[in-house]
Amino acid sequence: xxxxxxxxxxxxxxxxxxxxxxxxxxxxxxxxxxxxxxxxxxxxxx
Numbered sequence: 001x002x003x004x005x006x007x008x009x010x011x012x013x014x015x016x017x018x019x020x021x022x023x024x025x026x027x028x029x030x031x032x033x034x035x036x037x038x039x040x041x042x043x044x045x046x
Contacts (some may be wrong), residue, residue, distance in 0.1 A: 002018075006033045
């Protein structure tokens with residue numbers, strides 16, 4: 001699961017998507033994009 005965040009004008013948009021949807025979404029967004037992977041490889045419990 002990924003959190004994709006981008007800015008259009010004064011509006012901040014975000015979407016939670018699966019890995020297979022990522023290339024399609026990125027090809028449609030013509031703005032600065034931040035992609036955060038929400039599936040950590042290692043979980044640390046303190």
